[in-house]
Amino acid sequence: MRTAFYISDGTAITSEVFGHATLSMFPVEFNHQTIPFVETTKKANEIRKLIDTVAETSGEKPLVFFTFVNPELSDIILSSQGVCYDFLSYASEIVKRELKVKPVPKMHRTHSIHESTYDFRIDAVNYALANDDGANIKDYDEADIILVGVSRSGKTPTSLYLALQYGIKAANYPMTEDDLESGRLPKCLDNHKRKLFGLTIDPERLAAIRQERMANSKYASLRQCRIEVREVEMLFKKNKTPYLNSTRYSVEEISAKIIADTGLKRHKY
C-alpha cells in the first residue's frame, strides 16, 4: 500500500486536511502517517530517512504533503526520495502577487492557542456542556443558538462541534413526549423563538440509534419514533422554526448548513 505522509512544524492538521482531500479523489488505499511538530533539523533529518526507508523497502515513492515556516526544514524533506508537495507555497505566491505584500511566515499560525479566538471556543464548549439536553434552561439568554429535536436526533454532537470549531454557544433542548403532546413549544423556549433551530431524523434511523441505547423499549420502537418525528416536524412548521433532517449528514455538514442558513457569527476561521 502506498504511504502518504503529512508533515509540519505545527499540528500538521492543515497538511492532513489538504492531503486527505487530494488523495480522496483517487480510488486507491493509502497508509496515512501524520508527523507533527517537526521543529529541528535533527528531527527533519530523521523524517527524511524514514521517507527514504519506506521508499526503498516498498519500492514505491511515498506521497509527502508538508509545510514548514523554516525553509531549511523544507529543503531537508525535499531532498528525500518522496514525491514532496509544499502545498502552501504556490498559493502564497498567487496571494503575494495580488496583494503586493510579502508573507511573514510565523510558527503555529493556524491551530494554536495564540489565535485571538481561542478563549471563545473553550467558553463555548463549557457552555454547550452546561446547557446540553435541556440541563440549564436559565442560561438561554446567552445562547447563540438553541438546537431542538427529539431524543437522539443529533443535537449534542452538533452543539459540541459548533462550540469546538467555531466558538458558537449552542444550547440544546430535547423535546419530550409531554412537550410533543401539548402541541406547543415548552414555556422555557417562548422567549427564544428566533434562536431555535430544529433537527429531525428519519424514524427508521432514529429507531436504530435508540435500539442500541435501550433495546426493545417503547422509546426505541419504530412506532414511537414515527409519532415523535411527525409531531416534532409539525411543531417546527407551526412555529416557523427552521429545521433540517440530519439523517444523511455528518456533524460537519449539519453545522455548515446551520451556519449558512442562520448567518450565525463564527469566532473562528
Next chain:
Amino acid sequence: MRTAFYISDGTAITSEVFGHATLSMFPVEFNHQTIPFVETTKKANEIRKLIDTVAETSGEKPLVFFTFVNPELSDIILSSQGVCYDFLSYASEIVKRELKVKPVPKMHRTHSIHESTYDFRIDAVNYALANDDGANIKDYDEADIILVGVSRSGKTPTSLYLALQYGIKAANYPMTEDDLESGRLPKCLDNHKRKLFGLTIDPERLAAIRQERMANSKYASLRQCRIEVREVEMLFKKNKTPYLNSTRYSVEEISAKIIADTGLKRHKY
C-alpha cells in the same frame, strides 16, 4: 478590507482550512466569507455575481479558494473577477502522475457521513460525555485513553476533540484533593495505568481559570493551585505517567501531541 471567499459543493471546510492557512502568512486583515453547498449552476452563477459585486464596489479583487467536483461549476467561478485558486487541482495532477491512476472525483468526499469512520466518531463523543469528569469509572476497559489531571487543566475539551475529530474514546478523571493527599493513583485507575495520560498547567493560569468559575474561593487561590499542580506532577512522575503542560497549547496541539506521543490509533484521517 480585502474579501476572501471559501467556496465548495460540500461543507467548504477544506477550502477554509487551506485558504486560512495561506492567508495567515500575510500581515493583512481579511473579510472571510464561506459559501458551502454550491451544487447547481444557478447557485454558482449567483456566487459569481456576488464576487463581481464585491470586486466592483471595493475596487479590490476578492481572493477565492474553491473546489468543485463538477468542472462546469469551477468554470463559472473562474469566470468571475476574483483571483481564483482551484487549490486541489495542482496537487491531484502530481498524485496522478505518480500513481498513474486517474482521479474519480465524487461529491462530499471528505467531511460527509459516508466516510466509514463516522459512527466511530459519534460513539466516541457519547463515550467522552458519559465518562467525563470521572463520572463513570466502570467503563474504563473500553477507553482508548484516560486523561488525568487536576480540575480545569484542559481534560474535557481535549477528550471531546479527540472523540469528534479522530473517533478516539477518551475518558477523563479529575484528581481530587483526596487523591492528591494520598500520594497514589486512585484505585479505579490501577488497572488502566498504561492508558493514562496526564495534563498539567501553570498554577497562575489555573488560578485565573478557576477564578472565573468560583471567584475568591480556596479552590481558585494561587496557593491551592500551586499545591495541586506540584502534587499531581509528582504523582505523574512516580507512576511514569506521560504528561504535558497544556498552558501554552490549543486543544488541537494537545491532541496532536498526545497522538504523536502515545501512537493512539485514529479512526479518521
